[in-house]
Amino acid sequence: MNRRMFIRTTLAALAMMALPRSPFAAAEGTTIAPIRKSEDEWRRILSPQQFQVLREAGTERAFSSPLNKEYGKGIYVCAGCQLPLFDSASKFDSGTGWPSFTMPISGHVETSRDFKLILPRTEYHCSRCGGHQGHVFDDGPAPTGQRWCNNGVALKFIPHTPA
Template sequence: MTDSKDKTDEEWRAILSPEQFRVLRKKGTEPAGTGKYDSHYEEGVYECAGCGTPLYKSNTKFKSGCGWPAFFDAVPGAVNRHEDRTFGMTRIEITCAACGGHLGHVFKGEGFSTPTDERHCVNSVSLTFKS
């Protein structure tokens, strides 16, 4: 079996919706406030929509008001961080450690009363949810 990071664009297109492909594989962003998990607070686990890897537990999700699902921490080892210098700024991109799918960005020091003082700003389309 081929590692999911090694799938071709054609293989990814066969298993992802066009919007999932645009965000997960081409580093797109869904419009703020449009994702189904922004205001979703059920108990369970958020998984990568590309490969099913558990990424975030619901007890790390919080209301940030940013328009995307926000988490203060990921499942250990599930998310990789990369410097992103696009759009004339420096940010920290987060990707699924298993398949390399783009999830969103991490922001630090915003003053939220969370244990890590981080906001993992994640595209809903990059996630699935299991209760």
């Protein structure tokens, strides 16, 4: 990496840190009551892979989740606490290997900065249990231009049942 590239990368990282939180971040005073469990309680109710993703902010292998190709009508809920996070109408095929959405259900996710890959990314997690879901990027389709890239193991799909 030459000096010019280093300076550009550093300036871009600093500019991203100064950006406001996502417009979809949960509002102050949200009415979703948090769920608090011990690490042992989470280990008892989650599979090892779910625990690694939801509680340790891991990432599942791309193209490994059956939810990546799920396009039925319904709701995607947090695998840890069942809070609805995404409506199927916002799902799209991003080609990345993970279920992707244009927007979450308002107030049901919270965002934070993640520096695990050195450059900052916006991580999001369930507003109720704090379970890590994935990251949001600004390379998605209309109407939001965002790609909420989710670990499939962190979600459960509940199909719509006609009345």
